[in-house]
Amino acid sequence: xxxxxxxxxxxxxxxxxxxxxxxxxxxFPLSSQMWSTQMASLKDAFHVVAVDFPxxxxxxxxxxxxxxxxFAQAALAVLDALAVxxxxxxxxSMGGYVSFALxxxxxxxxxxxxxxxxxxxxxxxxxxxxREANAQAVEREGSGVLVERMMSALLxxxxxxxxxxxxxxxxxxxxxxGAAAALRAMAAREDFSNRLAxxxxxxxxxxxxxxxxxxxxxxQRMARDxxxxxxxxxxxxxxxxxxxxxxxxxxxxxxxxxxxRLGH
Ligand code: MLT
Numbered sequence: 001x002x003x004x005x006x007x008x009x010x011x012x013x014x015x016x017x018x019x020x021x022x023x024x025x026x027x028f029p030l031s032s033q034m035w036s037t038q039m040a041s042l043k044d045a046f047h048v049v050a051v052d053f054p055x056x057x058x059x060x061x062x063x064x065x066x067x068x069x070x071f072a073q074a075a076l077a078v079l080d081a082l083a084v085x086x087x088x089x090x091x092x093s094m095g096g097y098v099s100f101a102l103x104x105x106x107x108x109x110x111x112x113x114x115x116x117x118x119x120x121x122x123x124x125x126x127x128x129x130x131r132e133a134n135a136q137a138v139e140r141e142g143s144g145v146l147v148e149r150m151m152s153a154l155l156x157x158x159x160x161x162x163x164x165x166x167x168x169x170x171x172x173x174x175x176x177x178g179a180a181a182a183l184r185a186m187a188a189r190e191d192f193s194n195r196l197a198x199x200x201x202x203x204x205x206x207x208x209x210x211x212x213x214x215x216x217x218x219x220q221r222m223a224r225d226x227x228x229x230x231x232x233x234x235x236x237x238x239x240x241x242x243x244x245x246x247x248x249x250x251x252x253x254x255x256x257x258x259x260x261r262l263g264h
Contacts, residue, residue, distance in 0.1 A: 001013065002015065003059075004078055004080075004081040006054070006062075006077040007062060009054060009059070009061070009062055009063075011051065011052065011054060011074045011077060012051075012052045012057060012058040012059045013032065013049055013051040013078045014039065014049070014050045015047065015050075016039050016040075016048050017039075017042065017044065017045070017046050017047050017048050018047050019045050019046045020046055020047065020088065020111070020257070020262035021046070021049060021086070021088070022047065022049070022088045022090060022257065023075060023079065023084075023087040023088070023090065024038060024049065024090050024091075025051065025053075025089065025091035025095030025096075025098050026050070026051075026052070026056065026092065027092045027094050027095055027117075027154075027239075027240065028093065028094035028179075028182055028183075029143055029150070029170075029174045029179045030056070030171065030174070031056045031170055031173065032050035032052045032056075033057060033170060034170060035048075035242070037242070037246040038242060038246070038249070038250055038253065041250040042250070042253070042257075046257065046262075047084070049084070049087070051075045051078050053071045053074065053075075053098070053178075053182070054066060054178065055175060055177055055178020055179070055182060056174055056175075056178050056179075057173075059178075061175070061178045061181060062074075062181075066182050066184070066185040067101075067185050067188065067189075068094075068098050068100070068101040068185060068186070068189045068190070070185075071098045071101070071185075072098050072099075072102035072106075073105070075102060076102065076106060076109065079109065086108070086109055086110065086111040086262075087109065087110070087111060088110075088111050088112040088113075088257055088260060088262055089102055089103070089112070089113055089114065090113075090116065090253065091114065091115065091116065092116040092117050092242060093116070093118050093213070093214065093239065093240075094118075094182065095116075096115050096117070096118025096119070096214075097118065097186065099113060099114075099115060100190075100192040100195075101189075101190065103201075104190075104195065107201075110201050111201060111260065111262045112202040112203070112204075112256070112257065112260040112262060113199060113201055113202070113203045113204070114203075114206065114256065115203065115204065115222065115226075116204075116206045116207070116241065116242065117207050117211050117219075117239050117240070119218050119219075119222065120191070120192040120195075120222055120225075121191055121218075122189060122191045123189075127187070131183045131184065131186060131187040132187065134146065134183050135179075135181075135183040135184055136180075137149075138176050138179045138183070139176060142172075143172060143173075143174040143175070143179045144171070144172050146171050146174075146179065147168050147171050147172065150171070151168070153212060154167060154213070154238065154240050155167060155238045155239070155243070155244065156208065156210040156211075156236070156237060156238030157210075158210075158236055158238075158244070159238065159243070159244050160244075163243050166243070167240060167243060193225070196225035196226045197225055197226070197227065199227070200227070201260075202228070202230075202256070202259070202260040203228070203229035203230070204229065204252070204256040205220075205222050205226065205229050205230070205231050206219070206231075206232045206233075206234065206241065206252055206253070207219035207232075207233055207234070208233075208234050208237030208238050208239060208240075208244065208245070209233045209235050209236065210236065210238045211238055211241065213239040214239065219233075230256060230259075232252040232256075234248045234249055237249070
């Protein structure tokens with residue numbers, strides 16, 4: 001793991017391989033470690049970079065401040081440190097929310113966009129209340145409370161025991177300050193649904209067929225709204241589709257990246 005300073009806070013990231021850059025942005029409440037299979041699969045042809053958002057994995061929190069835009073800026077600081085001008089940005093769920101913020105802030109840095117198990121719209125009022133309740137529970141009891149509260153939404157019934165164990169391990173490893181700040185940041189995030197038509201880079205919209213948190217119906221709508229985008233549904237996968245069906249996920253991503261003809 002390597003680190004850069006962003007607003008005086010250490011941000012950790014992992015990089016592997018050489019070639020066109022691919023930036024991997026993780027889901028909530030996990031870390032860059034969720035991408036280990038994807039890094040191993042892509043590193044023969046791509047320079048793969050996976051960032052821990054502030055307050056996740058080994059990155060320090062930004063003193064209680066968190067927004068999707070600050071997370072995007074932290075990811076851009078990593079690209080700057082690596083002298084990467086443009087990258088394919090692949091975000092899953094919260095990583096997708098951050099991908100939208102990154103694209104809005106710096107569209108010229110985005111060579112291609114992978115929007116996986118995510119949505120462009122914002123939370124309902126009820127959803128925001130649920131986030132605040134979760135944030136308070138995490139502050140009181142630690143991120144472990146999210147295992148019971150979120151597991152059934154993150155994985156499908158068919159997920160293997162080893163996948164469940166790995167997701168649980170990553171959730172429990174998330175520092176409580178980072179998790180609580182990100183829950184509030186997701187609740188306050190910007191709505192990008194009216195800006196999808198303005199995305200001009202090659203775009204992949206990918207979703208697990210059994211994703212109930214950001215379901216295929218929503219992904220299909222998003223794919224319709226992004227001009228020229230490619231839609232891929234991963235069978236027998238829930239929300240964390242990259243964990244449940246890594247081979248199908250990696251093949252879809254690789255096919256997309258190859259077709260996007262990313263330059264260095
Ligand atoms: C995620 O997988 O990143 C989160 O569950 C997304 C969310 O809660 O909206």
